[in-house]
Amino acid sequence: MRFKMQYKRKICKFCENKEVPVDYKNSSTLKRFLTEEGKILPRRITGTCASHQRQVVTAIKRARNIALIAYSADVKNV
Numbered sequence: 702m703r704f705k706m707q708y709k710r711k712i713c714k715f716c717e718n719k720e721v722p723v724d725y726k727n728s729s730t731l732k733r734f735l736t737e738e739g740k741i742l743p744r745r746i747t748g749t750c751a752s753h754q755r756q757v758v759t760a761i762k763r764a765r766n767i768a769l770i771a772y773s774a775d776v777k778n779v
């Protein structure tokens with residue numbers, strides 16, 4: 702009996718590792734979901750599931766509000 706190889710799909714980071722919280726204070730994690738320009742990466746690139754993506758987006762917006770994440774690349778290294 703042949704074993705059918707399963708297509709390796711991206712797993713949502715937050716589903717995979719439940720110890721990593723989607724938190725606006727966790728800026729180092731959130732930065733992985735941002736481009737160099739500080740734009741939020743789409744779900745198809747990060748592989749994040751819909752519910753976590755929504756949490757990530759909310760957390761990023763919150764982090765921006767309190768200036769944990771820079772709005773643009775210009776102020777990144779100040």
Ligand SMILES: [Zn+2]
Binds near residue numbers: 750
């Ligand atoms: Zn998820």
